[in-house]
Amino acid sequence: MSNSSSNSVPDLQAIVDRVVATAKTGEQIEAYVSRGGETAVRVYEGEVEHFVSAQSEGIGIRVIKNGRTGFAYAGTLDADAIAEVLADARDNVAFGTPDEYAGLAEPDGVAQIPQKFWDDELAAYATADKISLTKELEKLTLGMDSRVRVEESNYDDGWGEVAVATTTGIRESGRGNSCYVSVSTLADDGDETQTGFSFSVGDSPKEFNLPKAAREAADRATRLLGAVKPPSKRTTVVLDPYVTSQFLGVLSSTLNGENVSKGRSFFADKLGETVADPRITLVDDPTNPLAYTATDIDGEGLAARRNVLIENGVLKMFVQSSYSARRTGTKSTGNATRGGFGGTPGVGCLAMQLQPGTKSQEELIKGVDDGVWIQMVQGLHSGVNPISGDFSTGASGMMIRNGAVAEPVREFTIASTLQRMLLDIVAIGGDIDWLPSRAVGLTLVISDVTMSGQ
Amino acid sequence: MTINAPVSTQANLIEADVIAKVLAKGRSTGAEFSEIYIEDKRSTSAGLDDGKVEQVTSGRDRGAGIRVVAGETTGFAHTSDLSERGLLAAAEAAAAAARQGDGGVHKIALQPLLRHPVNNVRIAPSDVPKASKVALLERANAAARSIDGAIVQVSAGYGDSYKRILVANSDGVFSADDQVRTLFRVSVVATGDAGMQTGYDSLGHTIGFELFDENDVEEMAIRAAKQAIVKLQARPAPSGSLPVVIKQGSGGVLFHEACGHGLEADLVGKGASVYRGKMGELVASPLVTLIDDGTMSGEWGAIGIDDEGHPSQRNVLIENGILTDYMWDFLRARKENRRQSGNGRRQSYADLPMVRMTNTFVTNGTENPDDIVRATEHGVYVAKLGGGSVDTASGDFVFGMVEAYLIENGEITEPLRESNLIGNGPQVLKDIDLLGNDFAMGNPGMCGKDGQGVPVGDGQPTLRVKAMTIGGTAA
Numbered sequence: 024m025s026n027s028s029s030n031s032v033p034d035l036q037a038i039v040d041r042v043v044a045t046a047k048t049g050e051q052i053e054a055y056v057s058r059g060g061e062t063a064v065r066v067y068e069g070e071v072e073h074f075v076s077a078q079s080e081g082i083g084i085r086v087i088k089n090g091r092t093g094f095a096y097a098g099t100l101d102a103d104a105i106a107e108v109l110a111d112a113r114d115n116v117a118f119g120t121p122d123e124y125a126g127l128a129e130p131d132g133v134a135q136i137p138q139k140f141w142d143d144e145l146a147a148y149a150t151a152d153k154i155s156l157t158k159e160l161e162k163l164t165l166g167m168d169s170r171v172r173v174e175e176s177n178y179d180d181g182w183g184e185v186a187v188a189t190t191t192g193i194r195e196s197g198r199g200n201s202c203y204v205s206v207s208t209l210a211d212d213g214d215e216t217q218t219g220f221s222f223s224v225g226d227s228p229k230e231f232n233l234p235k236a237a238r239e240a241a242d243r244a245t246r247l248l249g250a251v252k253p254p255s256k257r258t259t260v261v262l263d264p265y266v267t268s269q270f271l272g273v274l275s276s277t278l279n280g281e282n283v284s285k286g287r288s289f290f291a292d293k294l295g296e297t298v299a300d301p302r303i304t305l306v307d308d309p310t311n312p313l314a315y316t317a318t319d320i321d322g323e324g325l326a327a328r329r330n331v332l333i334e335n336g337v338l339k340m341f342v343q344s345s346y347s348a349r350r351t352g353t354k355s356t357g358n359a360t361r362g363g364f365g366g367t368p369g370v371g372c373l374a375m376q377l378q379p380g381t382k383s384q385e386e387l388i389k390g391v392d393d394g395v396w397i398q399m400v401q402g403l404h405s406g407v408n409p410i411s412g413d414f415s416t417g418a419s420g421m422m423i424r425n426g427a428v429a430e431p432v433r434e435f436t437i438a439s440t441l442q443r444m445l446l447d448i449v450a451i452g453g454d455i456d457w458l459p460s461r462a463v464g465l466t467l468v469i470s471d472v473t474m475s476g477q
Numbered sequence: 478m479t480i481n482a483p484v485s486t487q488a489n490l491i492e493a494d495v496i497a498k499v500l501a502k503g504r505s506t507g508a509e510f511s512e513i514y515i516e517d518k519r520s521t522s523a524g525l526d527d528g529k530v531e532q533v534t535s536g537r538d539r540g541a542g543i544r545v546v547a548g549e550t551t552g553f554a555h556t557s558d559l560s561e562r563g564l565l566a567a568a569e570a571a572a573a574a575a576r577q578g579d580g581g582v583h584k585i586a587l588q589p590l591l592r593h594p595v596n597n598v599r600i601a602p603s604d605v606p607k608a609s610k611v612a613l614l615e616r617a618n619a620a621a622r623s624i625d626g627a628i629v630q631v632s633a634g635y636g637d638s639y640k641r642i643l644v645a646n647s648d649g650v651f652s653a654d655d656q657v658r659t660l661f662r663v664s665v666v667a668t669g670d671a672g673m674q675t676g677y678d679s680l681g682h683t684i685g686f687e688l689f690d691e692n693d694v695e696e697m698a699i700r701a702a703k704q705a706i707v708k709l710q711a712r713p714a715p716s717g718s719l720p721v722v723i724k725q726g727s728g729g730v731l732f733h734e735a736c737g738h739g740l741e742a743d744l745v746g747k748g749a750s751v752y753r754g755k756m757g758e759l760v761a762s763p764l765v766t767l768i769d770d771g772t773m774s775g776e777w778g779a780i781g782i783d784d785e786g787h788p789s790q791r792n793v794l795i796e797n798g799i800l801t802d803y804m805w806d807f808l809r810a811r812k813e814n815r816r817q818s819g820n821g822r823r824q825s826y827a828d829l830p831m832v833r834m835t836n837t838f839v840t841n842g843t844e845n846p847d848d849i850v851r852a853t854e855h856g857v858y859v860a861k862l863g864g865g866s867v868d869t870a871s872g873d874f875v876f877g878m879v880e881a882y883l884i885e886n887g888e889i890t891e892p893l894r895e896s897n898l899i900g901n902g903p904q905v906l907k908d909i910d911l912l913g914n915d916f917a918m919g920n921p922g923m924c925g926k927d928g929q930g931v932p933v934g935d936g937q938p939t940l941r942v943k944a945m946t947i948g949g950t951a952a
Contacts, residue, residue, distance in 0.1 A: 067549075067747070070548075070549050070550060071549075071550045072549065072550065072551065073550070073551040073552070073553060073829060074550070074551070074552050074553070074574035074575070075552075075553045075554070075574070075829065076552075076553070076554050076570050076571075076574055077553070077554055077555045077556075077827060078555075078556065079540075079555070079557060079827060080557065081557075085532075092531065092532040093532060093533060094532050094533070094534045094535075095534065095535040095536065095537075096534070096535075096536050096537070097536070097537040097538075097539075098537065098538045098539060098540060098557050099537075099539065099540075099557045099558075104537065107537070108535075108537070111535035112535070114535075114607075115532065115533035115534065115535060115607070117607075118523065118530060118533045118607050118608060118611045119529075119530050119531065119532050119533065120525075120528075120529035120530040120531075122529050122531075172748065174747050174749050174870075175747075209747075209748060209749055209870050211748075215871075216748070216749075216751070216870040216871060217870065217871055218749075218868055218870045218871060247871075252946075255716050255717040285526065285527050285630055286629045286630045286666060286668070286673075287630060287666060287673075289672060289673065365536060365538075367532065367534075401866050401868065401873070401874075401875045401899075402864075402865065402866055402875035402876070402877060402897045402899075404863075404864050404866075404877075405863040405864035405865055405866070405875060405876055405877030405897055406863075406875065406877045406895065406896055406897030406948060408675060408895050410666055410673050410674075410675050411672060411673050411674050411675060411708075411894070411895065412672065413894050413895045413896065415714070415877075415895070415896035415897045415948040415949065415950075416875070416897055416948070417866075417873065417874075417875035417897055417899040417948070419873070433871065433873060434873050434899055434900070434901055434946065435899065435946065435948075436716075436875070436896070436897050436898075436899050436946065436947075436948025437948075438714075438716065438896060438897075438948050438949055438950045439950060473716050473949070473950040474716075475716040475717055475899075475946050475947060475948045475949065476717075476946060477717070477718060477946075
């Protein structure tokens with residue numbers, strides 16, 4: 024979102040520039056504004072169940088003085104409201120504890136890598152076409168299997184514009200748009216119902232693969248019909264790409280420099296040590312345009328960059344924002360995150376990716392004598408503790424016997440610790456799936472996991 | 478009938494005649510129903526971490542969502558522009574989304590404005606100096622750290638919100654509510670020979686700053702700290718099926734997941750609930766009476782009206798094990814010719830309402846809670862549950878235990894590390910074989926559904942589930 028490109032958003036940039044220009048001596052100010060719109064179409068039984076068309080905008084202002092930080096936001100860009108937000112942020116400064124590391128990002132000379140975030144074709148896509156492709160997805164899914172019903176078929180798109188400016192010299196604006204379709208399925212057999220889902224993403228609707236999404240959503244649900252609760256035992260798990268993406272998402276907080284410096288990561292004293300199987304190289308690379316969360320700037324307006332976090336199993340670095348970098352005597356790695364105008368920057372991985380192997384999922388399954396292919400996990404937020412490392416989630420999937428997919432299983436958990444799972448990775452698939460997530464999917468095989476069922 | 482009086486004696490939401498025009502515009506393409514939801518929310522939050530008050534945040538969210546229903550299709554638009562022009566433009570967009578056509582001119586007759594307050598707020602958080610809010614954080618921090626040198630990190634958060642809503646629709650509904658919420662949370666990290674462990678506690682009610690007259694943040698912080706310290710000695714949780722005793726007020730999330738979501742009429746209506754077609758049948762142990770009650774004064778999920786303008790109410794969902802009702806919103810009630818039950822809720826003006834829980838709880842049984850533990854030869858005692866989730870169609874659900882102990886020979890013994898428990902809703906409900914007489918509400922919760930979060934409460938007496946699968950690693 025370079026302000027030198029045609030992507031810049033002059034009117035938003037002008038708003039943040041005006042706010043920053045009001046800074047008094049000894050005061051640092053950051054203003055962040057965003058404006059966006061969304062369309063959501065949901066189809067059920069051949070009819071539009073809902074059609075949402077909406078716009079929103081807002082501003083967040085951070086003021087820092089004598090090491091104290093104050094913040095305020097409002098979901099409007101009215102001039103009166105902006106003045107009130109600035110006054111509130113200034114007022115809030117008095118209540119923070121002085122923190123020698125408090126401060127805004129400063130330009131660090133790292134160049135942005137230009138990417139394309141705006142698609143004119145998507146911006147011009149007609150409403151009627153959005154509705155008809157949502158109906159088409161429902162129809163294709165129903166056609167896959169007579170046992171399948173569709174709970175909902177969805178089309179979603181959004182566009183957004185942001186601008187940020189600081190008294191320290193950050194000045195960026197940009198815009199982007201995106202779209203995806205998703206479908207949720209139910210498969211019935213007598214009294215039993217199982218569920219499935221799938222989605223397809225693209226720069227524009229032209230890139231959607233509706234038949235593939237329909238096939239996956241139908242297969243996920245029907246495959247589980249007749250599933251039984253498996254016995255409890257130690258086994259090998261084969262994680263579907265979607266599950267791997269969720270697993271990497273959990274790991275993200277352990278690689279966060281702020282968590283490390285505050286004693287909330289079990290990796291704190293492990294830099295330079297082997298923390299994962301030597302096959303593992305993990306990068307965070309938002310400069311890869313294939314990543315769904317690709318970006319050219321981070322949440323503070325610094326250039327996004329490619330960072331190698333784990334290389335051949337060895338922990339190389341943590342991701343940093345300007346604040347966590349000051350705390351730890353390092354430099355920002357361009358990993359400030361921001362949840363919109365209503366929040367202040369945090370730290371996080373932006374686009375995680377495991378260096379892929381070469382085998383397909385089918386080949387990986389063939390290599391497993393006795394295991395379980397995990398298609399879905401449930402309760403990552405309730406049974407995984409990234410501070411202690413305890414890992415326990417509900418799961419469903421298919422048993423693997425002698426390299427072949429066997430009966431479906433459900434209502435069991437898989438458990439280990441995050442520390443052990445990284446060391447117990449035995450194979451990595453080549454089946455990269457650019458999912459709509461902060462972590463890319465691929466098939467991952469992990470040994471010595473406890474399955475709890477009967 | 479036309480209402481000329483301002484909507485609220487407190488200035489600045491929208492005039493009634495503007496609302497009537499907006500609702501009429503919503504029906505201008507032939508839709509049979511239009512609705513406007515207006516929200517003005519102010520919030521204050523403050524966070525402490527690593528010994529420092531990081532910042533105080535002031536927030537303002539204000540806007541309107543306009544919903545138009547034509548047949549089976551809902552059109553929706555929202556705007557943060559509350560001028561008459563902005564609202565009419567949103568109504569036009571919603572109407573166009575619902576149907577293309579000519580519906581002619583409609584006159585909207587609003588009933589007199591109704592308010593259904595469920596709480597008295599004694600001390601409005603907006604009247605309390607920010608310094609007093611920040612002081613709570615510092616007290617909690619000091620208390621948690623005073624317990625033991627093994628406590629290496631503390632974070633604490635304070636939050637309050639004052640949300641004014643106004644809902645009107647083309648059927649004449651015209652309702653308003655002022656919703657105040659005050660919340661405090663503390664989490665700690667302890668470190669020992671076997672690595673790090675965490676402790677957590679939270680407190681939230683739909684009341685004002687008097688919350689802290691009745692509750693001591695230092696006690697809360699100490700509870701969280703002790704939880705982390707105890708867990709330093711924890712052994713891996715068992716793997717496999719065992720009896721599970723859940724402490725009073727700590728496990729309402731079990732019912733929220735095992736059956737609450739499955740009793741939401743939108744999921745039932747799409748055949749995505751394991752409880753579809755089960756009305757009048759025995760779906761739980763006869764010990765179980767399950768209620769969802771938005772009127773419980775002061776509780777975290779309490780609301781005067783739901784976000785469709787319907788007064789909150791007490792709904793008996795399961796009575797002595799028999800399924801007596803689902804929860805309803807406007808659309809589902811209309812489709813199935815039922816009455817709304819006060820369960821139509823939304824995260825904000827930018828979201829469509831859907832069927833949601835409020836305060837969901839199981840009423841008292843007769844057992845002494847100590848006897849329930851004593852009657853358990855070998856099992857798990859859960860003193861605090863974390864979050865959970867459910868697949869309503871299959872009924873499979875999980876929830877996490879964040880503080881748990883082994884039960885050996887009828888006594889609570891060693892602490893266990895965190896893990897998920899998994900079960901199937903209808904089976905677990907039938908497997909509840911002992912129910913205590915010590916009902917308590919639990920911690921404030923945030924329930925997520927279809928991308929929207931709403932505040933919910935839960936509660937239950939101490940109870941036992943005959944068998945559940947514990948997802949640990951120990952043989």
